[in-house]
Amino acid sequence: MVLTASLLASPFAGTPAYGLQPQDQGTVQLQKNASASKIDHRSVFAKTVTGKKNDSTDAVLFVEQQKDKLSLINPEKNLKVKKKETDELGMTHVKLQQTKNGIPVENSELIVHYDKEGAVQTINGYYNNELAAKEIDTAPVVSAGKALDAAKRSVSAPEIFEYEPKTDLVIYQDQLAYKVNLNFLGELPGNWFVFINAKTGEIVDQYNGLMHADEYKASKGSGIGVKGDHRVLNIAHKNDKDTKGGTEFYLYDKSHENTEGLLTYDFKNQWRSSTVRLPGELFKSNDASFKSDYERAGVDAHYNSKKVYDYYMNEHGRNSIDGKGMAIISTVHYGENYNNAFWNGQQMTYGDGDGKFMISLSAGLDVAAHEMTHGVTTNTSNLQYRFESGALNEAFSDIFGALIDDNDWEVGEDIMGADAVATGRDALRSLSNPRRFPVNAAYTPYGDGNGKYPQHMDEFYHLPLNLDNGGVHINSSIINHAAYLTGIEIGREKLGKIYYRALTVYLTPTSTFSDARKALLQSAADLYGAESAEYKSTEAGLNGVGIIE
Missing domain, CATH: 3.10.450.40 (Nuclear Transport Factor 2; Chain: A,)
Structure with missing residues (x-):
């Protein structure tokens, strides 16, 4: 069973590989793999130190000035600024969208990274050179x-x-x-x-791309979770004068400043409805105590969404999923016996499980963290949900799931049903020992034959798109294990900071495992220095799973 949708993960064979070289003054130094053939979708990762302050406030102009070193065609004509952000280190990151006649080129973005003095440090992303060089009729015929x-x-x-x-x-x-x-x-x-x-x-x-997450007044409440845990909840109440119901209490946390709130809804075990649409009906009770069996799934979803919100705010200064205080919406009781949870691009949705293989999926803090991290990914790197980029998408959700639910390095251990545990399936995936669990039998012929989750590139599953979107939940375990190897050396807090920075600053929609290596190492260098123990541990973790370039 999986927690989110599936995509495909195979390297961009033939994509030119660029490595960082010793810098000279005012130039971008690149090394191109001599065996790489010229293709449309060009991977760019270059580091530059000019020694000048404020060498360019125009990212497009800077790329144009460096186009020969970067081997890019017509960047000034084709690039448009998409987003500009300054982070907690004082670095500014300008995301550039490639266009043709003003129309965006899908999956072709560059990011120019400035240090706090205004000098360009790094450029990374993808650019379609062949498309930039030719004319395309951009007038549609079909409506x-x-x-x-x-x-x-x-x-x-x-x-x-x-x-x-x-x-x-x-x-x-x-x-x-x-x-x-x-x-x-x-x-x-x-x-x-x-x-x-x-x-x-x-x-x-x-x-x-489905990823398988009148006036109300704030108050405190309590509830019992799926596994019997007592939960203290931030809720809201409202006195509806138009009905005889009196005061009603809702799973609506409006206690966080500059945030639209954390809201938990009930979908009443429907698959879809013409009258009740997602997210469903806001969970409510006649008192501030949510303790019935039916309410337990809602209690855990509400409690866990706050835990995840608090982690991203306290550890990374991120205000909600989009960083701007968007409402965090959770829906429980989706479908009947549904052994899954998903992020649909807007909210988290949880099934109740079948009671045998899984119990209610909202019981898992790491499940909530997994789904909400998909939302963070959607609002930052927007990793495309297939091939290696999709596996990275899944891996970052698993990794932050394990960081937030910090009792172990497993994912889904709190949602497994008795029948699954009896057969040895006591979690969905393991970061510490991915090979503990078998993959779907249909996937085995596409790997090295052992039928287990991979933890090294030698065991990579070359799955087609119609199977797990090419292995997004399978090959993700390689990145998961790299994070584990680093985490046991430097600790969860520093691991989280390095991986968060890579996800939100350096990765782009079609990033590969090789791109992730560069992004993680650059993030470690930004935060701790290129000679630091944290950098060396990040590198050792990636080397340990065979992601070596």
Whole structure:
């Protein structure tokens, strides 16, 4: 069973590999793998030290000035500033989107990183050189409405959507395409991204990006969790004068400053409904004590979402999932006997489990942390949910799950049912010893034959897209184990700071394991120095799982 949706993880074979070199004054030093062939999607990771302060406040202009060293074609014409942020170290990070005739090129972003004096330190990301060099007709022939209809048919979408379908014009795989996002519920819920050729109406690509997370007055309450734990809760109450119900109490935490609140909802064991939409109905009670058997799933979801919120705020200064105080929404009692939980791009949703393999998934603090970290990823690096980028997406959710639920280095140990435990499946995944657990038998032929979760690149599963989106929940265990090897050396707090910085500052939507190595080492260098024990332990962890370049 999995906690989120699935994508594919195989290296960008043939992508030019760049290594950091000794810097000279005012130039970007790169080394290109001599055996790498020229392809469209160019990986860039370059470090530069100019020795000058404020050498450029215009990131696009700086990339243009360095285009020969970076081997990029027409960057000034094609790059547009997408986002600019300054972090707690005083470094500024400018995210640049590649475009063609003003239309964004999917998965092609560069980030220019400035030190606190304003000098460029690092440039990383992806750029499509071949596309930059040629002309493309960007006038669509197919209408957005017809593209939406085609997308609905391609994924057998229901009539009811949780969020209004979104259709954007992009350049995808060197062609003009509509990127259609469809979000719906059911026994097989979906957060589909469908790419449709804007000239012919043909399906170019598709994948499911579902990741398997009057005036109210604040008050305190209590409850009993799924496994019998007593919980102190931040709740809210409201006196509805229009009914005879009197004061009612809600799982609505509005105690955090500059935050829209933490809200927990009840979906009443439905798969979907034409009258009750996600998130469902706000959990309520006639008193401040939530102790019935039915309320236990809501109590744990509410309690755990606060624990995760507090971690990101206290450890990383991050105000909620988006960093801007967005509402944290949890829904429990989704479906019947549903052995899963997911982040659908907007909120966390938890099944009750079947009582045999799993109990209610909201019982797991690491499950809540896993799902909410998917939200953090969506709002930062936005790692695409397939191939290696999808495995990284899953790995960072597992790693922060294990950091926040810090009793062990396992994921899902608190949600396993008696039948699963009896067969030795006492967790979903293990960071300390991934090989403890078998993978789905259908995956075994794509690995080294041992049928276990991998903990080294020698055991990588070359899965096709239709199996676990190419191994997002399987190959993620390699990165998981690298984090564990580092964490036992430097401690959870420093591990969290290094991995958080890599996720939010350096990774981009199509980052690979090789990109993650560069991002993690650069993050360790930023925080602790390139000669520090923390840097060396980060490097040793990656080396220990075979991610060596």
